[in-house]
Amino acid sequence: MKTLVLGIGNPIMSDDGVGFHVAQALAGKIKDENIDVEDISTSGLNLLEIIIEYDKVVIIDAVMRGEKVGKIYKLYPEDFSETVHLTGSMHEVNLPTVIKIGNELMPEKMPKEIVIYAIEVKTVDVFSEEMTKEVEKTVPLVVDRVLDEIK
């Protein structure tokens, strides 16, 4: 079984980079040759090209739901299904649409399981390599959750 751990985030946009930082921390801890750790600063269709051919994908990303900063959510793609119609107004294609497209076009290559760890963040529109304190503190916690997830 091939697993991908994928941190999504922009390391120069403050808290936006949390997924990136978690992936960086995990890269040094995971020695299993069946588990790849990657980070990307982009989204949309690029995701599809990255996740195909894996059996399981664990995504780490920032989210703003207006809850307590630093809160960690475990989510599944179906949690976002109600927002598919939003894609038309965004520049890129969102995760549920990406998965739907994959399932239509290449079902045999799509991962059987996708899990998302999302971290509630505060600041994503200021250029900085530093995250806010509340978000930075969650990095080791998310690292442990992901390590458990792929055990």
Added chain:
Amino acid sequence: MKTITIDPITRLEGHGKISIFLDSKGNVENAYLQIPELRGFERFTQGRRAEDMPQITSRICGVCPVAHHFAATKALDKAFNVEPPSAAKKLRELMYCGYFIYDHILHFYFLGGPDFIIGPDAPADKRNILGVIEKAGLEIGKEVIKHRAYGQKMTAILGGKATHPVCGLPGGVSKGLTEEERYEIEEMDESCIEFAKFTLKLFDDIVLQNKDYVDIILSDPYTLNTYNMGLVDENNKVNFYDGKIRVTNQKGKEFLKFNGNEYFEHISEHVEEWSYTKFPYLKSVGWKGFKDGEKSGIYRVGPLGRLNASDGMATPLADEQYKRMYETLGGKPINSTLAFHWARLIELLFATERVMELIKDPEITSNDIRNPVGEPGEGIGVVEAARGTLIHHYKLDKDGLIDKANLIVATTNNAGAINMSIRDAAKGLIKNGEVNDGLLNMVEMAFRAYDPCFACATHTLPGQMPLEVNIYDVNRKPYKKLTR
């Protein structure tokens, strides 16, 4: 009677939010699109090593990293006073065309095209790639994904990484092209040329053969008589990577032509109190508000802006299509906002043809790809991003560290025109305070034609950027809110 105190709206914030202001009769007075402005860029870059700028700026935007990468690299060529070898310039342009291939395919099939392929009246949840697959068939869906991936592969071969290239250096590029890689790109591009032709045919069949669609394209709410801007080569043909900035007027005649490093002599930025976004305009014409016509300095960039600002395409098939577009839509310039879609597909064909020219150039596998840099100074780099003219301007200190950095991005260049297009689309749909249900669709079509880039952060998780239209009455009090 209850007194309502209304705080003056100074700056409206929000991501991709549209605000419509009504007059006393309940008709549209103005409409604004707020594009989020990222903060702290100048401070962030100050004191950094200049040669890191192509990597840093390519992370600004998850959508057009290649454009930022090369605008930065070209600014560094100038700042370090070095001219790259001819082979390096060709490699950069080759990679740049790969970026246009995947970006323009994405826009047509995923973002802008579905309005036409599925129909402007179709429900929003059908007007996307899944709706396109449903209507056009699974095979087309596969072709779309395949050719977009080819464009990405081309940039990855040359750039080192698909999304955030690492190849651009002042004075050249870090990596040449092997014979195997050359062959691989050639094979992919043969297929891309056919796919570009197919896509133009699809546009022809679905859009141009449908009188209703052509009527929408030519209708008043989707027409703006602005100036047009784009990079051109020595023959005034469209070029994405290099050349002079040319501006044409409302009659399609050359109005200005200048080198990138003279941009501040010709372009000024207007500030509105409600927006962080600045509104660039032609200095010699002046800012006259959100108006079109020759007395207003507002101009358009992007696919239609580029084609209007040029005398043709530099490759044969694309040039044929160029002529056809102007014959079909009534000569130059074309002021129909929705013709951006057609122009974009002509550019897609051009990009694929240009890749073939470059890849067959014997010099493309040369190892002479970098020249030594000179003393650090000041530099301006200009490229055409998929969505329009992009300018990077850096001042370096004596140690080669960034002292000052300023960017004018494509969506900012189009900001004035986008606001007007939204206003005009809204005008037809709000009468005497009555809001027509079709408002969201028509307004969306207006701004989507420009392919504006709202998202410079990179979140994939939803819940962040719904389309939100806020309508305010004459007292600037919230009147109605539409969301999707």
